[in-house]
């Protein structure tokens with residue numbers, strides 16, 4: 074019998090500059106954000122979330138887009154600017170979430186209500202991860218790394234909008250363990266089975282979630298620490314970065330973890346090549 078069942082869901086799509094995902098070490102923020110005169114054709118990528126059934130309860134990794142991005146299930150510019158609270162963010166990334174595809178709608182179709190989720194674990198507070206948080210205001214815990222929260226507060230004029238988590242009870246946590254590339258992690262259950270591991274670079278408090286069984290087999294979700302297999306196989310950093318050298322060190326760690334024979338699977342949030350599926354181990 075397996076200990077863990079992980080359901081990967083796509084909660085719509087995000088459209089960005091290819092350089093935002095795969096800009097590499099010398100990409101400017103302006104290029105990655107689409108503010109240069111010569112722009113590359115934009116790409117659509119999935120926005121994934123993961124439902125993790127563990128012996129200690131139900132986890133949801135990231136929350137994807139809120140329904141308010143696409144009230145009628147189709148692309149809606151006006152609604153998106155309102156939902157994001159920013160024209161600049163709308164310029165940088167646009168989204169669409171078809172009917173029935175938000176995280177809460179897909180969970181409802183599985184008979185799971187927001188209040189049934191024991192822990193919502195947010196990888197970081199960018200809009201395509203935190204805009205949907207409000208769907209889970211009744212979850213038992215909403216886990217946000219304190220360093221990510223502080224980073225978001227510092228940059229709330231442009232990149233982050235507190236309205237995405239307004240009125241929510243966030244559980245802000247300090248690191249209590251030493252896993253990962255910077256030896257900063259949070260051991261959720263105190264038994265090393267679920268570690269929230271700091272992989273800074275894209276943001277300061279970005280976390281990967283590592284789920285490990287008693288035999289040492291594990292699943293790794295690395296959020297936007299990379300944009301799929303290609304990122305760590307070819308060591309291509311993304312174009313939006315708060316610290317390039319930290320980002321590279323984090324990506325090296327993701328690569329090493331993903332290639333380890335105990336790794337059952339590792340996934341990014343926006344891996345274009347990965348279809349929704351179930352992982353059991």
Ligand SMILES: [Zn+2]
Nearest residue numbers: 199201297342
């Ligand atoms: Zn993202």
